[in-house]
Amino acid sequence: MLAVLERAYGEDVWHWMPDRARPIEIIAGAILVQHTTWTNAERALASLRDAGALDIGVLASMPEMEIAALVRVSGTPSVKARRLRAAAGMIERAGGIDTFLALSLEAMRPLLLATHGIGPETADAIALYAAGRRTFVIDAYTRRIFARLGLEPAPGAGYTAWQRFFEDALPADDAGAFQRYHGYIVLHAKARCRVRPVCDGCPLSRRCPHGQAIEA
DNA sequence: ACCCAGGGTCATA
DNA sequence: TATGACCATGGG
Numbered sequence: 001m002l003a004v005l006e007r008a009y010g011e012d013v014w015h016w017m018p019d020r021a022r023p024i025e026i027i028a029g030a031i032l033v034q035h036t037t038w039t040n041a042e043r044a045l046a047s048l049r050d051a052g053a054l055d056i057g058v059l060a061s062m063p064e065m066e067i068a069a070l071v072r073v074s075g076t077p078s079v080k081a082r083r084l085r086a087a088a089g090m091i092e093r094a095g096g097i098d099t100f101l102a103l104s105l106e107a108m109r110p111l112l113l114a115t116h117g118i119g120p121e122t123a124d125a126i127a128l129y130a131a132g133r134r135t136f137v138i139d140a141y142t143r144r145i146f147a148r149l150g151l152e153p154a155p156g157a158g159y160t161a162w163q164r165f166f167e168d169a170l171p172a173d174d175a176g177a178f179q180r181y182h183g184y185i186v187l188h189a190k191a192r193c194r195v196r197p198v199c200d201g202c203p204l205s206r207r208c209p210h211g212q213a214i215e216a
Numbered sequence: 217a218c219c220c221a222g223g224g225t226c227a228t229a
Numbered sequence: 230t231a232t233g234a235c236c237a238t239g240g241g
Contacts, residue, residue, distance in 0.1 A: 030222095031223095033221095033222060033223090034221095034222080034223040034224070035221060035222080035223050035224085035236085035237095036221055036222085036223090036237095036238080036239085037220095037221055037222085037239075037240075038221095038222070039239085039240090040221085040238070040239060040240090041222090043239095072237090072238070073238065073239075074237095074238075074239090075221085075236080075237050075238040075239075076223095076235090076236040076237050076238080077236090077237075077238080078236075078237090079224085079225090079235090079236050079237085080236095083224085116224090116225085117223085117224065117225080118223095118224085119223060119224050119225090120223095120224095121222075121223065121224090122223070122224080125222085137222085139222040139223090140221085140222055140223085141222060142222085185222095186222075189222080
């Protein structure tokens with residue numbers, strides 16, 4: 001399946017954010033996109049940027065009410081405001097953004113997981129895409145697509161089992177490959193299902209039973 | 217008028 | 230451990 005994705009998408013890589021995004025934008029984006037669409041997360045990110053709030057020190061000290069007003073369009077604003085603040089505070093205590101990003105995965109991941117509002121997926125997204133650490137992101141798309149293909153590592157597999165499943169299948173020394181393959185899955189999830197005639201044109205969504213229709 | 221979205225936390229049993 | 234309510238806005 002990974003080879004199929006590679007063949008289908010090749011160089012057409014999705015990379016979490018428009019290229020050259022600063023790490024702080026990737027970190028904030030990873031929190032804002034929780035249980036929401038990426039387009040709404042991007043709008044919230046833009047309003048943070050316009051307000052000059054895409055900064056660890058600013059986010060860590062800005063009242064949650066103000067942050068919430070800025071990120072309203074991404075849903076659950078008070079929840080996400082608290083989470084953004086918590087993440088910024090953790091990074092400050094870690095010695096600032098540069099020091100934080102230089103941490104090893106083994107040091108960084110527990111810090112992230114100990115932060116309010118950062119669970120396994122958000123932690124891995126930050127470690128992989130903001131810091132370039134070699135950890136695979138398991139999201140709803142990944143589970144849905146592969147489970148439908150009968151490629152679930154084990155029935156009812158948890159996050160860790162899914163993650164090991166992919167990490168074992170990918171080059172052990174190449175964080176870029178981890179980014180690329182997770183990107184393929186996102187591209188595939190955003191693609192249109194082309195199974196015909198039953199499901200012609202349906203988005204690969206929860207309602208669509210076909211995970212395999214990469215190409216006609 | 218529904219249902220869903222690239223999650224995570226908290227209270228219950 | 231496991232399940233469910235909750236967060237709350239925008240789009241199909």
